[in-house]
Amino acid sequence: MGNGASVVEKTARLSIAVIGAGYWGPNLARNFRTGPAWHLAAICDLDIDRARRVADSVGGVPVTDDLHDVLSDPLIDAVAIATPARTHHAIVMAALEAGKHVIVEKPLADSGVAGREMVERAGEMGLVLMADHTYCYTPAVLKIRELIADGFLGDILFVDSVRINLGLIQPDVDVFWDLAPHDLSIMDFVLPGGLRTTSVAAHGADPLRTGKACIGYLAMPLAGGAVAHVHANWLSPTKIRQMVIGGTKRTLVWDDLNPQQRLSVYDRGVDIEQVSKGSAADARAAHISYRLGDTWSPALPEGEALAGVAAEFAAAIREGRSARTGGEAGLRVLAVLEAANRSLERGGAPEPLEPLEPLAVELVSGGVVR
Amino acid sequence: MGNGASVVEKTARLSIAVIGAGYWGPNLARNFRTGPAWHLAAICDLDIDRARRVADSVGGVPVTDDLHDVLSDPLIDAVAIATPARTHHAIVMAALEAGKHVIVEKPLADSGVAGREMVERAGEMGLVLMADHTYCYTPAVLKIRELIADGFLGDILFVDSVRINLGLIQPDVDVFWDLAPHDLSIMDFVLPGGLRTTSVAAHGADPLRTGKACIGYLAMPLAGGAVAHVHANWLSPTKIRQMVIGGTKRTLVWDDLNPQQRLSVYDRGVDIEQVSKGSAADARAAHISYRLGDTWSPALPEGEALAGVAAEFAAAIREGRSARTGGEAGLRVLAVLEAANRSLERGGAPEPLEPLEPLAVELVSGGVVR
Amino acid sequence: MGNGASVVEKTARLSIAVIGAGYWGPNLARNFRTGPAWHLAAICDLDIDRARRVADSVGGVPVTDDLHDVLSDPLIDAVAIATPARTHHAIVMAALEAGKHVIVEKPLADSGVAGREMVERAGEMGLVLMADHTYCYTPAVLKIRELIADGFLGDILFVDSVRINLGLIQPDVDVFWDLAPHDLSIMDFVLPGGLRTTSVAAHGADPLRTGKACIGYLAMPLAGGAVAHVHANWLSPTKIRQMVIGGTKRTLVWDDLNPQQRLSVYDRGVDIEQVSKGSAADARAAHISYRLGDTWSPALPEGEALAGVAAEFAAAIREGRSARTGGEAGLRVLAVLEAANRSLERGGAPEPLEPLEPLAVELVSGGVVR
Amino acid sequence: MGNGASVVEKTARLSIAVIGAGYWGPNLARNFRTGPAWHLAAICDLDIDRARRVADSVGGVPVTDDLHDVLSDPLIDAVAIATPARTHHAIVMAALEAGKHVIVEKPLADSGVAGREMVERAGEMGLVLMADHTYCYTPAVLKIRELIADGFLGDILFVDSVRINLGLIQPDVDVFWDLAPHDLSIMDFVLPGGLRTTSVAAHGADPLRTGKACIGYLAMPLAGGAVAHVHANWLSPTKIRQMVIGGTKRTLVWDDLNPQQRLSVYDRGVDIEQVSKGSAADARAAHISYRLGDTWSPALPEGEALAGVAAEFAAAIREGRSARTGGEAGLRVLAVLEAANRSLERGGAPEPLEPLEPLAVELVSGGVVR
The missing domain is CATH 3.40.50.720 (NAD(P)-binding Rossmann-like Domain)
Incomplete structure (x- = not known):
């Protein structure tokens, strides 16, 4: 130059x-x-x-x-x-x-x-x-972001991520710092406005006495009564990489270990008809209905993230x-x-x-x- | 008479x-x-x-x-x-x-x-x-109790239970009182000495504004640094009934919706050789080893619980x-x-x-x- | 009357x-x-x-x-x-x-x-x-019939049915007469015009010397170069109930043991552009293309067949x-x-x-x- | 030298x-x-x-x-x-x-x-x-060969292999020559004495008019009333790589696309008590019993075939x-x-x-x- x-x-x-x-x-x-x-x-x-x-x-x-x-x-x-x-x-x-x-x-x-x-x-x-x-640039996550941005899922009700397997116990970091950055950066990427939680509760366990948590749970309230949760675990004999994102319109399941159907979008859910007057439990119960619609699995392009x-x-x-x-995304994950x-x-x-x-x-x- | x-x-x-x-x-x-x-x-x-x-x-x-x-x-x-x-x-x-x-x-x-x-x-x-x-009398849970009592899993490191599906929103109880009694009573039944936790952290969410938690997480420390965790959810489009019980010797996965292989016992895990002297991270890391052994799925008798x-x-x-x-088991669940x-x-x-x-x-x- | x-x-x-x-x-x-x-x-x-x-x-x-x-x-x-x-x-x-x-x-x-x-x-x-x-009146088969009748799959290319499990060895009939009537009656029900094959090749095996076939395969050519095939087996340790129906437009998989997704319709396949002149292999190869589209799983109503x-x-x-x-449907199965x-x-x-x-x-x- | x-x-x-x-x-x-x-x-x-x-x-x-x-x-x-x-x-x-x-x-x-x-x-x-x-040198196939050679499965009753996916239509060979050599060479490798069949029935279909079979079935009787069968298919939207090997003692399922449990050995089956006198169907039926034992999944070493x-x-x-x-193994496959x-x-x-x-x-x- x-x-x-x-x-x-x-x-x-x-x-x-x-x-x-x-x-x-x-x-x-x-x-x-x-x-x-x-x-x-x-x-x-x-x-x-x-x-x-x-x-x-x-x-x-x-x-x-x-x-x-x-x-x-x-x-x-x-x-x-x-x-x-x-x-x-x-x-x-x-x-x-x-x-x-x-x-x-x-x-x-x-x-x-x-x-x-x-x-x-x-x-x-x-x-x-x-x-x-890196995960944010996989075809699956790019698609999730697009679906949410387009309003296809509606308002987000919950995000539940499980990332467990028999993992290497790291010498310098615990299971939160080793695995959860993936989940957190993905949540930050796909949620409108990024991952904006008002508090974090972390539950860790170190039953093997390695000196750091090998099993970890993170609970994070989101705006509007929603919640995000992460389960990270180095001690699971089976490997799971699954994130469920529930919305008012549809709910998405991302199963990263199922190459034949990584993303499934379920048109299933609970509809609450908001009634302005009368908040009694009975009245409310009368306005709950359940949707049991189709499932759709979008094709994803190939491509290295x-x-x-x-x-x-x-x-x-x-x-x-x-x-x-x-x-700033990195800062939100760090926070x-x-x-x-x-x-x-x-x-x-x-x-x-x-x-x-x-x-x-x-x-x-x-x-x-x- | x-x-x-x-x-x-x-x-x-x-x-x-x-x-x-x-x-x-x-x-x-x-x-x-x-x-x-x-x-x-x-x-x-x-x-x-x-x-x-x-x-x-x-x-x-x-x-x-x-x-x-x-x-x-x-x-x-x-x-x-x-x-x-x-x-x-x-x-x-x-x-x-x-x-x-x-x-x-x-x-x-x-x-x-x-x-x-x-x-x-x-x-x-x-x-x-x-x-x-009732669940405690299913063939699967009876077998789990027996395996743990016989020491087949070793010391228990963690119990992680997921019980989620698109469930009926109950008029009088939240998702904890509706679903978690199953998980808690099972844990109480299979863990030696029952479910004895020193604290309970509950994270609930009610994003549909039904007036009670529809999504719930329970984190419960167990003795010896172990942990028990429950995820109960009425808003999941897919149904999961899975409990993982990790032990020092083996880890068990109970997938209640897989009738062809409800129980899987994995001879996989992390072995920590406890060294009396020298607790530095490096020394410790040198004494971690990983087992990747066979999986075994015991046959279960038929029988209504x-x-x-x-x-x-x-x-x-x-x-x-x-x-x-x-x-008393009922009291521990209530507590x-x-x-x-x-x-x-x-x-x-x-x-x-x-x-x-x-x-x-x-x-x-x-x-x-x- | x-x-x-x-x-x-x-x-x-x-x-x-x-x-x-x-x-x-x-x-x-x-x-x-x-x-x-x-x-x-x-x-x-x-x-x-x-x-x-x-x-x-x-x-x-x-x-x-x-x-x-x-x-x-x-x-x-x-x-x-x-x-x-x-x-x-x-x-x-x-x-x-x-x-x-x-x-x-x-x-x-x-x-x-x-x-x-x-x-x-x-x-x-x-x-x-x-x-x-009876099977023809399950929600899944009724839906398959409807999808095919509506042209959603295009012309049928193949029907492959697998019906295997550890089954009771019947005293009076072989595995063909015990299990295949299900597959054949379903094929007859969903295929336009019924199951019209010009020949049947049956391969049976009786390796346990029970006096009748315990394992059976049926190959049946259909019009237009298509084929129907049935695998029936009493000796399989695992249970499979799966039918794949390939069409020129889409392909359907019916997995009757997966209650969460019995039917999957894949917009995947091979497209051959029919060229009137020039039938050389090279020319033909140049006109083959592959579709890798979405998967769709229709919701099915509940209901006893x-x-x-x-x-x-x-x-x-x-x-x-x-x-x-x-x-007449019964006669076609018998034939x-x-x-x-x-x-x-x-x-x-x-x-x-x-x-x-x-x-x-x-x-x-x-x-x-x- | x-x-x-x-x-x-x-x-x-x-x-x-x-x-x-x-x-x-x-x-x-x-x-x-x-x-x-x-x-x-x-x-x-x-x-x-x-x-x-x-x-x-x-x-x-x-x-x-x-x-x-x-x-x-x-x-x-x-x-x-x-x-x-x-x-x-x-x-x-x-x-x-x-x-x-x-x-x-x-x-x-x-x-x-x-x-x-x-x-x-x-x-x-x-x-x-x-x-x-190459497939014969995968850890899974080497293990299968060893289990059969050690008599762990007993006498072989059937071998059923499914190798289907949306495959490239080859310009020069049909689906039999493209895919079946894998199944045949594996069968030849694991069966004691190699794949020795007395006849071959092949059913092919070319519903897309590509000029060669895109769907194929091979039925091959084996000694003692057993049977080997191959289903090869270029037109399946889903990918299956599965071989079931039934034996008098146990039955093995090899699911090559399930890295968490490639091999499953089922101690399930039918036992026929061979009675020297009295071959009537009723007498025979009286001597059939069913085993529903454990399932075992051997750990496999990593390693490129x-x-x-x-x-x-x-x-x-x-x-x-x-x-x-x-x-000679190559010749048996060719034959x-x-x-x-x-x-x-x-x-x-x-x-x-x-x-x-x-x-x-x-x-x-x-x-x-x-």
Whole structure:
């Protein structure tokens, strides 16, 4: 950028470096390598051999063990960060200072304070800060979001998510921080206005004495008397990935492990005829009716979610707008996780959750022009 | 009866009257009519036509609309009560005063105080007071109890129960009191020592504004860091009846809607080698291992659960012992439900649950001799 | 009928006697007892005690062990026959001679010749002869018939039916005659024009040496290159009741053991663009495309199939028309079963099946007036 | 082998070239590249660019478009052939003449005559000719083979295989040659003594007028009154991969699309007590009993099947023995497919199948010495 040659290139592709070559980095590298909007410019890891292995697996890309090499390269537009959560803040802030757009693996940061600083700095700099909430870009979740946005389910009554299996007990995080970010980021993505709960009650159990919760439940009241709930569990012998979203018009079941019918939309439910006068139980009971209609399972396109992540990141940069899973989405997820921590410390008491304060700086159109 | 012949008969069978001919009464009547230990002596209902219809359906039995007719009949040994919960206390107390053994539909009573009085009175009178926790006598639950008692699952780590479907919104009770008694009575039946939780957190939602919770979650810590959890829901378009019981040795899944494989026992799990010295996370992680063994699904006998209820009631009377789902089991279920009520009123805060005080009077052998 | 008294009665209810009080008779008795179009007049069985038990179970009905009592009663309009297949011909012929409308349990008769004689005699007499193909009156099969008739599936490409479980080995019939009548009568009911196959190849196996086939396969070519196939099996440890009906527009799967989604209609398939000129494989391949559309599961009403059988029998009598599962449907099923027998004797060679000759006598409007 | 240089090499690895870089070649290349017993020496394809792409994908391997380069290289011990079936004979014969061991993709050849010549030539040359029946090396099939060999199922009563989905209509082969080789090679692998049927009846349908069967059924009697059956279908909207193997002791169900429970072994069945005297149906019926025992699902190791193929190929070469899916297994599959063709031509008439004549030349120990 800044010289004639790069202008030509930029009309074609944005240039990105992947920071962190551990578990998730190779997936990012592969998708930025093959995504039509992107040029994968480098892989960066403190362990240069690890960086090299990832670079080889995608057909050969420059490697470095020095973050400065990446941040000081004027030809690099953006960085994708897949390092441990505790390092996100420092790396993201440095990248933003260097004028790079940033996509960062979930969770956005290891604390809400750190995350907020990152989001605000990105806003001030006019840069895109995107949370890599990969699940949101699966065909199933994109469809769910569309159905809800179109009013197909009606008003949301409840969201119940179960994510259980015999999982690896993580050395550094509990089952809430390991699994629930998926459920929370999906809820935030599909619910109109995002996941806006007024409190979080977290119930955890550590019956094997591993030092952290291996079984977890999150209960979160939503507006209008609705509720969201998550069951995350590392100790279940069977694997379940299921979310039920109940609405006044229809109810949707997403069974992610059933490739032949991932989404089912049931035209079944309870209709309450709201009567203005007379609120006695009997009167009310007389106005309850039950629908037992058809079930419909929409066809879903094939497609790797991370390809959608890469495309959205590029589009947000080019269009000078926030990403669909922007930094604020990441903050909302973090806020729930931190409230869950506090609830756990208080024995499961519901922990109030303040709505996020408006951020000082908004992304403005043209902000990507440096 | 009333002559020598009946003495002969009574050595063969116990005589019982069914009180209440509504939804559940016909089932009781049918099973006491056909059960080999019982003679069905009468059906009693304030609505004599309703009583008559039930009597006809089981081949003709005397009917009455006067409870006194039943309680004053010296040939009747026992009564089975299937009237609304709010009437249980008065009828049960009268029956006990009249020297009848009593079986009563769940919930035992509409309050813990009422229930406790009933249990104590039965003890004082040396009479059997049994809770009709029908599910406990299904082949599946009997097998679960046996497997746990034999140590086949090891120590219990968690119990997670889901009981959801598009259910009738009850006019008088919420989803906790309608559905959770099943889960709670089953847990009480299969867990060694019964369901003994130190607190109950209840999260309810009434998004349709029916005036009571239609969606409910119960979180209950168990001894040793374990947890029990119930999800009850009237608004789910799909029906699920599933309980997972995780143990240190094996984990059991009961899927009541899969008649071809109701019980599955998984030899899968996490093994933690407890090391006395060195509790650092790394050291601990080094001693975690995962088992991925076989799955086993025991064959279950056929059999209607209520037939088992009738048999157990007769056996308890004859043997002068408490029933396996005795009044105390009913009290433990009531205690959880009442704590759930209090938790709901406090916005989901965990509500402490005192262990039931020892009851003053114990059933003694010979108590059945009148 | 034919006299004033019966006219009065007919406006109210038709009168029927059930012949045979074994396995199926009680079901018939119950449904004719409760069906609004019927008056259950008598139960007839050679074993008068068995008749009496059935009569008691439906609230008391006259019984007899003499068929003549029934056939000579001028107030009885119709008989429902649930005796062994080998007795059908004699009883049905006698009933028709006596001017009774007849419904007869499947199979219609124990031979095509016998069945044909019955059908022709009913036609000559202007009486309804209905085959009790019960499955055809389930909500699922009625819906399938409707969908096909409406062209929703397009032209039928294949019908594949699997009916397997650990079944009782019957003393007198093989697995084809025990199970396949269900599949064949359903196919006959839902396929436009009935089940019209030009040949039947039957492959049976008797690996336990019971003296008859316990495992059976039927392959039946249909018009236009389509095929129907049945797999019937008494030795399967798992129970499957599934029929797939493939069409040019959509394909339907009926899974009778999945009460939550019995019918699924898939908008998936292969489209062949028919090109008039150029039939080379390459050219053809270029015109194949694949549809991967939505899945739809229609809601089905509740309802016992036999109630529908009773209603249809009454309607056919009143309207002077053939029943929807009339004698000819029974003959088509018999013709396939007899061809299967011949194929088995010839080691599985396909056995040609002539189209049924037109019957000499047609039911005419008004034929029911005697 | 037999000279100094190769002795050194052979203690380390066998050297192999992959011929054919189309659909299956990359999988072979990857597994021979990573398999510990193998050195991947070259990729050969007439389309050198295609060869190069495969070579790149496995980290760089010499490529050639000239088969002679491979066959004349004295350092290459073996070739893996993944070219169209019609070319197998010529390439395999040339490779054998050049002293190479050969593994060839299914089907072994495009005719039984061609296949037999290949097998005989390999025998004469003392070389291993292996059929790449990949499915046989999946953990599930290896377990099935072991269970049957250990007598766990008892005598085999039936094998029923269903392999249906919305499949690509192949330009050159029908559904029998496309899908059934999987079922047939698996049956051949797990049945003691291989798949030895005395006849094949094939029923095909081409309702879309594609010019070849898109729906197919194969019925094959086995010894002792047992039967094997295959249902292959390109037009099913749902995907099923299920094989049921019934035995006198137990019955096994393999559901390949259920990763949580691929294998289920049912201790359910029918027991016939064989009575020497008195063969009347009634007497026999009196000696039928039903078992309804437990279900057991063995844990299966993870592992890619092709890695097992590569290991078996190496072991057969080193040990101078036939491979477990050797050329003769390929011939038995071919024989069934050819008989199916003849049956189809004759309208589904069962086509007798002669047992394969003993082959003139047997692999002898030491035969691998060149």
